[in-house]
Amino acid sequence: MIAPPPSGPVPWPRDRAHAMLAxxxxxxxxxxxxxxxxxxxxxxxxxxxxxxxxxxxxxxVRALAPEDNLVxxxxxxxxxxxxxxxxxxxxxxxxGKVEGCSRGRGGSMHLFDASxxxxxxxxxxxxxxxxxxxxxxxxxxxEAGRVTACFFGEGAMAEGAFHExxxxxxxxxxxxxxxxxxxxxxxxxxxxxxxxxTDLCAKAASYSMPAMRVDGMDVVAVHEAATAAVARVxxxxxxxxxxxxxxxxxxxxFDAELYRSKAEVEEWKARGPIHTFSARLKAQGLLTEEEFxxxxxxxxxxxxxxxxxxxxxRLEPVADLARDVHTPGAAA
Amino acid sequence: MSRMSxxxxxxxxxxxxxxADPRVFLMGEDVGRYGGTYAVSKGLLDEFGPERVRDTxxxxxxxVGAGVGAAIGGMRPIVEVMTVNFSLxxxxxxxxxxxxxxxxxxxxxxxxxxxxMATGAGRQLAAQHSHSLENWYAHVPGIRVLAxxxxxxxRGMLAAALADPDPVIIFEHxxxxxxxxxxxxxxxxxxxxxxxxxxxxxxxxxxxxxxxxTLEAADALAADGIDAEVVDLRVLRPLDLETILASxxxxxxxxxxxxxxxxxxLAGEIVARIAEEALYDLDxxxxxxxSEEVPIPYAKHLEDAALPQVAAIVxxxxxxxxxx
Ligand SMILES: Cc1ncc(C[n+]2csc(CCOP(=O)(O)OP(=O)(O)O)c2C)c(N)n1
Numbered sequence: 001m002i003a004p005p006p007s008g009p010v011p012w013p014r015d016r017a018h019a020m021l022a023x024x025x026x027x028x029x030x031x032x033x034x035x036x037x038x039x040x041x042x043x044x045x046x047x048x049x050x051x052x053x054x055x056x057x058x059x060x061v062r063a064l065a066p067e068d069n070l071v072x073x074x075x076x077x078x079x080x081x082x083x084x085x086x087x088x089x090x091x092x093x094x095x096g097k098v099e100g101c102s103r104g105r106g107g108s109m110h111l112f113d114a115s116x117x118x119x120x121x122x123x124x125x126x127x128x129x130x131x132x133x134x135x136x137x138x139x140x141x142x143e144a145g146r147v148t149a150c151f152f153g154e155g156a157m158a159e160g161a162f163h164e165x166x167x168x169x170x171x172x173x174x175x176x177x178x179x180x181x182x183x184x185x186x187x188x189x190x191x192x193x194x195x196x197x198t199d200l201c202a203k204a205a206s207y208s209m210p211a212m213r214v215d216g217m218d219v220v221a222v223h224e225a226a227t228a229a230v231a232r233v234x235x236x237x238x239x240x241x242x243x244x245x246x247x248x249x250x251x252x253x254f255d256a257e258l259y260r261s262k263a264e265v266e267e268w269k270a271r272g273p274i275h276t277f278s279a280r281l282k283a284q285g286l287l288t289e290e291e292f293x294x295x296x297x298x299x300x301x302x303x304x305x306x307x308x309x310x311x312x313x314r315l316e317p318v319a320d321l322a323r324d325v326h327t328p329g330a331a332a
Numbered sequence: 333m334s335r336m337s338x339x340x341x342x343x344x345x346x347x348x349x350x351x352a353d354p355r356v357f358l359m360g361e362d363v364g365r366y367g368g369t370y371a372v373s374k375g376l377l378d379e380f381g382p383e384r385v386r387d388t389x390x391x392x393x394x395x396v397g398a399g400v401g402a403a404i405g406g407m408r409p410i411v412e413v414m415t416v417n418f419s420l421x422x423x424x425x426x427x428x429x430x431x432x433x434x435x436x437x438x439x440x441x442x443x444x445x446x447x448x449m450a451t452g453a454g455r456q457l458a459a460q461h462s463h464s465l466e467n468w469y470a471h472v473p474g475i476r477v478l479a480x481x482x483x484x485x486x487r488g489m490l491a492a493a494l495a496d497p498d499p500v501i502i503f504e505h506x507x508x509x510x511x512x513x514x515x516x517x518x519x520x521x522x523x524x525x526x527x528x529x530x531x532x533x534x535x536x537x538x539x540x541x542x543x544x545x546t547l548e549a550a551d552a553l554a555a556d557g558i559d560a561e562v563v564d565l566r567v568l569r570p571l572d573l574e575t576i577l578a579s580x581x582x583x584x585x586x587x588x589x590x591x592x593x594x595x596x597x598l599a600g601e602i603v604a605r606i607a608e609e610a611l612y613d614l615d616x617x618x619x620x621x622x623s624e625e626v627p628i629p630y631a632k633h634l635e636d637a638a639l640p641q642v643a644a645i646v647x648x649x650x651x652x653x654x655x656x
Contacts, residue, residue, distance in 0.1 A: 045456035045630060096456075096631030107458045107630030123460040124418065125390050158389030159421070186390055188366025194389035259365045318637045322626050 002264075003244075005271045006218035010280050017286050020219050022295045023062070024054040024274050027078040029299040030087055033307060034077070034094060034108075038253055042311075043094045045107050046123075048075040052248035055273035056181050057082050059222025060149065060243075063230045069117045069135045069148040071128040074109035075181075075247075076121040079151060084116040091306035097313030104316055105324065125186075126159035128152060129178075133165045136174035136238075147233050149177045154242075155186025157203060158194055166207040166240070173237035177229055178204065180240065181216065183247045188259035204240035216243030217271045246271070333516050338480075339509040341487035342372045342448075346410065348517070349494055350380050353408055356494065359386035359395060360412030360448075369414050370450060370509050396422035396447065400429045400499075403445040408494055416451040416503065417463050430499040431474035445499045446490065452505040452541045452591055453628045453639055462628035462635075464591040466503050466540070467598035470569040476500045477568040478522055481543035483513030485566060488520030495519065503568075505541030505591075522567055525575040531561035534649050535579040537602060538589040539565040542640055546589050549645035556646075558653055568598060576602065577610050584615040585652040589640050594622035619648045 010017055031049045038047050050057065057078035064070065064083075072079045080090055085101050093100025094108050102112045109123040119135065122128040132150035139146035156162055157180065169176045180200060184191055192198050204211035210232070214225045222243060229239050246268040250257055281287035336344070349356045362369055364377040364387040377385040388395040392413060399411035413419045419426065430443045453462035470477045476496060480486045486504070493500035500522075528543065529550050538546040543564050550560040563579050565571070580586045586606055590599035599620040606618050621640045628638055650656060 044632065045458060046461070096634075102630075104631040105458070105627075105629045105634070107456065109460070110458055110630070123458065124421075126421075127460075155390045158391045158394075160391065160393050161421075187362045187369075189362060189387055189389070193365070193387060256367060258367055315631065315633055318633060321624055321629070321634055321637050325626050 002267050002271065003215065005276045006215060006221065007276070007280065010220055010284060010286065012220070014286050017281055018291065018295065020058055020062070020223065021274070021277060021281065021287070022299065023058040023082050024219065024277070025295055025299045026087070026302065027054045027057065027081055028274060029296070029303045030081060030090070030306070031077060033303045035249070037307065043108070045109070046074065046252045047108050048252050049247070049249045050075050050078040052268065052272065053181060053183060053216065053245045054078055055219040055222050055277070056179075056216045056243045056245055059219045060179055060226040063223060063226035064147065064149055067117070067144070067146050068230070069119055069132070069139070069146060071119050071132045071135065071148060071150045072121050073125070073128060073152055074121050074123045075153070076111055076151070077108070080111040080113065080118055080121070083113070083118050085111065085113045085118060087302055087306040088309040091310040092313045095310040095313060096315070097310055098316040099309070099313040126152065126156040126161035129156065129161050129165035132176050133168045133174060136169065136176045137172065140174055145234060147175045147177055147230050149179055149230070151179045151181060153186060154180055154182040154191055154200060155189065155194065157200060166204065166209065169238040170207040170209045175233050176238045177233045178238065178240040180242045181245055182242050183245050185247070185251070185259065187251045187255070190259065200242045201240065209238050209240050211240040211242070213242045213244065216245030217273045217276065219273055219277050333514045335512060335514055336483060337509065338483050338486045338511040338513070339370065339372055341483045341515050342490070342504065343374065343376070345487050345490035346373060346376060347379065349410065349490055350376065350384055353494070355406065355408040356410065357384040357386060357407065358410045358412065359388050359399065361388055361390060361414050363387060363412050370506065373412070392418050392421040393425055397425035397429060399445050399447070400425055400433070400443055403443045404433065404441050408444055410446045410448060410490070410494070413447060413449040415461065416449045416465050417461050419449050426469065426475070426499070426501070427472055431472045434498065435474060442497045443499050444494070444497050446493045446502065447499070448502045448504060450506050451503045452507060453635065454507045454541070456630055456632055456635055458630040459627035464623065466568055467592050467596070467601070469501050470598055474498065475569060476522065477503070479503045479540040479566060479568055481505070481508065481540050481564050481566070483511060484515045485520055487515035488518065489522055491519035492522040496522070503540060507541045511544070523572065525566050525572040526564045527561065527575070527579065528564045529560065529562040531559040531583065533559045533583055534585040534587060534652050535561045535563055535583045536587050536589060536645065536649060537563045537565065537576060537579070539568060540591070542589045542591055545640065545642050546645055549642045549649065552642065552646050553649050556650070558649060558655070560649055571602070571605070573605055573609065576606070580606055580610050581613045584613055586614070586618040587621060587645065587648045587652050588618065589621045589645055591623055591640060593625055594620055595625060597622050616652045616654065619652055621645050621648050
């Protein structure tokens, strides 16, 4: 059963509420543009859109401190943007330009940014989880006080890497926040068709790790839960949160969507994170339609500028093909 | 003979295998409800039901290993690993179980397992989704490794693989799925390489997704007065040395084209065999056209530059023929 749309008072001052809304709108507008220019052949390869799931990144990424690490998947455009990677650098990466945040080598699935401690989009399902454990181990050994937030889909929980990582993190009490974005499907495979135990928190709890379930369509619930969780992880060790969410678009750009009904998609769209949040803000007198439109216009302007930046970007010379296979200065 | 795409040929072969033998079943990620990542198994769930077209969770090690067990247990599983990239998560079961089982049990347990996987680059999917690791598997005794490069082979190799009492891996290059061609319905041989074009001046030896590029290069060379022979390996393990060497002995020149990285490549193995067995038949050093020693980049112009292309094949063949 699909829960009713998020509702209830938003416990935030106006400027914070507007910032959260703007974050979600920026992701939405950026990705809509990505899909559009993909259609025009400007972006190629796989493109996994986050549309519908924005409340998770918006609520959770803002709960992290600048020194924390973020490990994500191939559906990471939103996380990268809100972590602080400039939209220009993200768009240029999708265009395969050298100004991109991975110099055009990585594309949509491999956004990296050392300055914001974004340790990548990872295109191997479950591939980021052991990395997060190691990053957290390093932080602990260096007494860095750093949390590593690791985002992954519920599909990854069937992989061995999930179980091995959960066990290591719990056993060694490492500061990892395991953030599961449960959008109900792994490509075309629904959760109940891939897990014997569909209570994901019960799985996590079996590793003696605190686990909680949060409405991932509700940016308020996400942010409050993530803030508390990050504090707890920093002090006491790993924790698991399941964010219940939904992807409104195809898995990637090629997907006949034979595995779900249009009606189901529509039901979830009624719980969409942006319009439900703005409706709550309006009902509370925290947002006017004018203000909403201004936020949207600003996002659209940022997107247009990012596209112009990416279009004007340079292609790396083919003569440099072999760079960055090894670190300069390594033994020749 | 009828005309179809490589994808349809593979699907027909699966359909025929599922009809012919109740022990045969297909399993893998999204083979059923989703219709197959590359739409190969589209429609088979409706025809054969979820027991025999079995969707698996994301657990490559688990379900490939389960395929090994089911094969030992008397079934004839066809396991689809979405792509070779993800087969790295299953490598332990393929190498340490499937390949070794018969030998380490002193001949008591054979593993009649077929593993299919997509391979190769060229679609701007970047480093983690563009591997060509056929040679990693071809390195291991105990497995037969096939690389259908034509529609006829896509149609005919599966039945032959299922008839093999030992594990067989079938590599389907992602750039071939839309290829059109003729196919019959008899099983094809899975022991021999094939001459895809006869020629007198140079042997171009290749497999899988590089075959169309190599044939195109041979056409270009013909226009230039170089008569190239094209050998399609088809079987990467065990290698059909006889066909390779016979070709090289006719043309006295060899160029091996392989999408793997040059270092440690299958192309290296073939060149070594030629050197061991036919050095004095050669009029020129054998050459290789492989991927550059770099992870496959996303940007199109860099991806193109990293992979073997027609122009590089032509240039290598010209060089082997002493024309530069
Ligand atoms: C090891 C591995 N197996 C298969 C794939 C192909 N694949 C990419 S995404 C995906 C679905 C993953 O679902 P989930 O973890 O729930 O994340 P979502 O895509 O829903 O965000 C699959 C099967 C892969 N990238 N890596």
